[in-house]
């Protein structure tokens with residue numbers, strides 16, 4: 001009996017010893033791992049240090065009785081894009097949507113010139129990854145350009161831009177609903193232009209109406225407001241510089257607050273050619289209130305590019321033989 005007890009003790013001792021040796025070996029390996037993880041450890045301790053400093057700063061400003069500066073979120077940019085069905089529509093909207101994906105706090109308002117919302121645009125928006133609103137309004141018959149009409153004959157996209165403004169006023173302008181004091185900037189972006197990402201950060205600080213140069217427009221290399229002493233004094237344009245606001249649609253942005261404060265301001269589809277932009281802006285600002293952006297209007301950040309209308313001669317010929325492209329493939 002006694003002997004057996006002794007054996008048990010010896011066995012217990014041996015097992016414990018083995019366990020201890022094993023644990024020590026593990027400890028040694030851990031040491032190697034720690035060395036391996038050194039950069040991570042350093043990052044963690046750096047972040048801890050930063051957190052501590054921030055906490056101390058927060059405490060200090062509380063002690064000093066300073067109100068915590070609650071910086072309001074940067075304004076949202078509401079981009080209103082009129083669009084209409086044509087062969088290049090999907091390509092144009094894809095390109096535009098992928099530019100906008102790079103712009104933070106942007107809400108895209110796409111207004112189709114059609115009797116209904118089309119599945120092509122609906123699906124493109126749903127898959128875009130953007131925050132968006134999908135609207136539609138068909139242009140009145142007498143306002144529509146006919147095949148062969150020159151594009152300057154009647155302004156395109158008037159009803160659609162006004163529909164975008166109507167939505168903004170309804171959705172964002174409801175009394176009591178200021179979305180937590182959210183401020184906004186409204187920009188009219190046609191689907192064929194080319195936009196630098198920098199343009200959106202320039203317009204984000206718009207207080208009333210901001211302006212900048214537009215490249216490749218009006219038969220010129222660029223049109224731009226001429227700035228002297230930080231103020232717009234005249235306009236460098238090739239045609240009728242005497243218009244109230246000789247600006248291209250792509251050359252200005254308006255603060256949402258200003259649009260909400262002027263509920264009747266809109267584009268006038270009956271305005272003479274070249275006066276469409278003026279018809280909106282006239283009721284909102286005076287020329288000396290315009291805020292020049294893009295380094296005092298010295299940089300071109302948007303281009304009035306035009307996509308060529310694709311020729312369908314061979315498609316038409318093949319279709320006549322019943323060999324046309326599969327209409328089920330969306331282009």
Ligand SMILES: *[C@@H]1O[C@H](CO)[C@@H](O)[C@H](O)[C@H]1NC(C)=O
Nearest residue numbers: 227228229230231294295296
């Ligand atoms: C614009 O011009 C004004 C007046 O000349 C100047 O004070 C200001 O710094 C300029 N701004 C930029 C961004 O160049």
